[in-house]
């Protein structure tokens with residue numbers, strides 16, 4: 770299987786962390802793929818993902834899977850099921866909802882990145898950027914208040930949250946998300962010690 774990824778992408782990192790946590794490293798060949806809004810990428814759109822986004826997983830039988838959450842579900846199945854996604858039951862809904870929060874924060878962070886790095890200066894909309902940051906801050910507060918629930922075997926919420934926090938450190942090292950959030954900081958230190966985190970540190974290509 771081929772994983773279309775970029776080393777700075779938090780969504781692609783989610784899949785790369787999941788691959789390592791699930792012990793599937795030998796089955797995946799990473800393939801560097803450059804994508805960005807307003808970048809024409811007709812081949813990729815026609816043959817891989819019409820949305821022109823990474824990550825995408827090319828299966829050996831020719832099928833293509835996207836997005837990161839779908840790929841994580843597929844990999845979880847491949848690893849026997851019930852590994853990073855709980856089996857059906859109340860826990861599953863809690864994990865999926867918390868994952869949706871971490872995923873939404875990641876989407877907000879990538880929107881801020883595009884708005885401040887890609888969009889020409891004269892067309893930027895500071896209120897929009899502030900609003901996205903506000904969503905990220907609210908999510909961080911929620912995880913700080915509920916950090917006790919972040920224990921136990923690694924699941925897809927941990928993977929997404931760890932990648933989001935890593936992306937904040939990578940793009941905005943002075944943003945200070947740790948300030949007043951000691952429980953989330955401790956949790957992040959635990960996640961940072963995992964091999965899956967160390968082997969997938971974000972960097973520009």
Ligand SMILES: N[C@@H](CCC(=O)N[C@@H](CS)C(=O)NCC(=O)O)C(=O)O
Nearest residue numbers: 778779780804805806822823836837
């Ligand atoms: N919901 C998607 C989001 C993926 C995504 O937005 N990836 C970014 C890179 S971090 C991308 O491909 N951006 C290119 C673009 O928006 O044109 C997922 O979970 O995989």
